[in-house]
Amino acid sequence: MAIKVKFFASLREWAGQSEVMLEPEGLASVADVLKASTGERGGSDSVLCALNFETVSLSHAVKDGDEVAFFPPVTGG
Amino acid sequence: MAIKVKFFASLREWAGQSEVMLEPEGLASVADVLKASTGERGGSDSVLCALNFETVSLSHAVKDGDEVAFFPPVTGG
Amino acid sequence: MAVVIESDSFDPWQALQRHQDSLVGGSFGATAVFVGSMRDFNQGDEVQGMTLEHYPGMTEHQLEAIAAEAAEQWPLLDTLIHHRVGDIDPAEPIVLTAVWSAHRAAAFEANRFLMEALKSRAPFWKREQLSDGEERWVEKNTPGY
Amino acid sequence: MAVVIESDSFDPWQALQRHQDSLVGGSFGATAVFVGSMRDFNQGDEVQGMTLEHYPGMTEHQLEAIAAEAAEQWPLLDTLIHHRVGDIDPAEPIVLTAVWSAHRAAAFEANRFLMEALKSRAPFWKREQLSDGEERWVEKNTPGY
Numbered sequence: 001m002a003i004k005v006k007f008f009a010s011l012r013e014w015a016g017q018s019e020v021m022l023e024p025e026g027l028a029s030v031a032d033v034l035k036a037s038t039g040e041r042g043g044s045d046s047v048l049c050a051l052n053f054e055t056v057s058l059s060h061a062v063k064d065g066d067e068v069a070f071f072p073p074v075t076g077g
Numbered sequence: 078m079a080i081k082v083k084f085f086a087s088l089r090e091w092a093g094q095s096e097v098m099l100e101p102e103g104l105a106s107v108a109d110v111l112k113a114s115t116g117e118r119g120g121s122d123s124v125l126c127a128l129n130f131e132t133v134s135l136s137h138a139v140k141d142g143d144e145v146a147f148f149p150p151v152t153g154g
Numbered sequence: 155m156a157v158v159i160e161s162d163s164f165d166p167w168q169a170l171q172r173h174q175d176s177l178v179g180g181s182f183g184a185t186a187v188f189v190g191s192m193r194d195f196n197q198g199d200e201v202q203g204m205t206l207e208h209y210p211g212m213t214e215h216q217l218e219a220i221a222a223e224a225a226e227q228w229p230l231l232d233t234l235i236h237h238r239v240g241d242i243d244p245a246e247p248i249v250l251t252a253v254w255s256a257h258r259a260a261a262f263e264a265n266r267f268l269m270e271a272l273k274s275r276a277p278f279w280k281r282e283q284l285s286d287g288e289e290r291w292v293e294k295n296t297p298g299y
Numbered sequence: 300m301a302v303v304i305e306s307d308s309f310d311p312w313q314a315l316q317r318h319q320d321s322l323v324g325g326s327f328g329a330t331a332v333f334v335g336s337m338r339d340f341n342q343g344d345e346v347q348g349m350t351l352e353h354y355p356g357m358t359e360h361q362l363e364a365i366a367a368e369a370a371e372q373w374p375l376l377d378t379l380i381h382h383r384v385g386d387i388d389p390a391e392p393i394v395l396t397a398v399w400s401a402h403r404a405a406a407f408e409a410n411r412f413l414m415e416a417l418k419s420r421a422p423f424w425k426r427e428q429l430s431d432g433e434e435r436w437v438e439k440n441t442p443g444y
Contacts, residue, residue, distance in 0.1 A: 006354070008352060008422065009352050009426070009436060010424075010436045050354070050357055053356055053360040054360075055420070069354060069357065069422075071354065071422060072424065072436070073438070073439050073440075074420065074440070075423065075424050075425045075436075075437040075438070075439060075440050076351065076353070076382065076393075076394070076417060076418065076421050076423025076424070076425070076440075077258075077335050077382075077394045077414060077417050077423070077440065085207060085209055085277065085279060086207050086281070087279075087291045127209070130212040130216070132275070146212065146277075148209065148277060148279065149279065149291070150293070150294050151273075151274070151275065151276060151277050151278055151279065151295070152278065152293070152294060153206065153208070153237065153248075153249070153273065153279070154190050154237075154248065154249045154269060154276070154278070154295065167315050167319075168316075171312040171313075174312075179389065180337070180338055180339035180340070180390040181338070181339075182336060182338070183335060183336055183337070183338040184334075184336075185332075185333070185334040186331075186332070186333050187331070187332035187334070188329070188330070188331050188332070188403065188406070188407070189329075190328060190329055191324075191325075191327060191328055191330065192325070192328070193325055193326070193327070193328040195325070244324065244325035245324025245325040256338065258441075258443055259441075259442070259444065261333070262333070262411050262414075262443075266407050269407075296403075296404075297404070298403055298404055298407075299404065
């Protein structure tokens with residue numbers, strides 16, 4: 001398996017990719033996934049994270065098979 | 078001219094009339110109009126009064142040509 | 155701004171579409187709507203029909219005043235109020251209120267104001283026909299807040 | 300309860316009529332509706348078009364969760380949410396929320412909850428095309444209260 005990582009909107013443009021598959025070894029938290037996929041160490045108010053379709057914090061644990069997403073504040077409606 | 082008096086809903090049934098024209102002589106207030114048209118001396122929480130389409134209190138003054146109405150609490154919508 | 159008193163059944167969605175066609179598209183970002191319909195059940199009893207009495211003249215005057223108050227309090231582009239009178243069958247719409255505004259906060263708040271003001275100030279009275287043959291005046295409206 | 304993600308333009312009034320046809324008439328006394336439409340003006344600039352990006356899967360999951368939360372908090376008979384994605388022209392509807400309930404307080408409050416929750420939690424992002432050729436991401440939603 002693997003960890004699927006998605007980027008949306010301005011973060012997709014910033015990351016230069018919309019989706020990447022990561023090997024799960026060494027990835028304990030959402031923050032680890034962010035760093036491994038973009039080189040970015042921390043988040044900011046304008047980086048939101050979702051784990052398997054639920055919004056979570058950067059410190060949330062991840063495991064093999066998870067889908068992690070990074071995106072800016074939502075502006076729908 | 079005259080003062081036109083209207084009754085609506087349960088007050089129409091209670092008064093036994095929907096509309097009556099009164100000579101204005103001796104009628105100074107809405108309360109006078111109520112008394113002259115129904116024999117009722119006072120109002121109650123369940124008697125509302127309108128003068129020329131605006132809700133008023135029983136003590137409001139009336140004059141020749143006015144339209145006065147009596148009705149129970151409204152239940153539209 | 156339009157106030158319509160209807161003695162025949164009306165379709166609120168068609169009324170909205172028709173009214174909105176008269177507005178300049180792109181000017182409004184938010185439309186808030188309320189539709190009140192006749193239920194077949196009230197205060198524990200089955201209701202077969204309803205007659206809505208009103209005070210012609212004062213009704214229109216009050217509804218127009220309520221719409222004008224809303225337009226003073228919130229930045230509205232338009233307001234629509236429809237209200238049935240006469241004999242009404244269960245499931246038929248009784249009242250429609252709608253406001254169009256640039257932003258949603260104004261639309262939500264103004265539309266709720268319209269309905270609460272209509273419920274407390276517009277001269278309509280409901281008489282229910284129950285399924286056991288009894289008839290009764292509805293004595294007061296349920297609180298909105 | 301229905302959640303619909305639309306990639307083509309939709310008519311909110313027809314969607315409401317269609318959905319309401321599936322409900323038992325006489326059971327609901329109150330329908331509260333909100334429609335958000337695309338304005339041709341935002342933050343001082345003329346807007347020519349908009350592209351709505353979303354997160355397929357999470358969008359539906361979040362909207363269904365929001366509708367379920369509303370149904371826990373208020374006595375609702377039904378809920379309908381439509382949301383556009385993709386390229387949108389000025390004046391086109393973007394979002395529709397609607398709730399059906401026995402009484403108006405629940406309908407008003409639940410419908411407003413749906414919209415505020417959708418605005419803050421559902422993964423949609425707007426990109427505006429301005430009339431001078433510039434494009435920009437909308438950075439945040441306007442507050443609802």
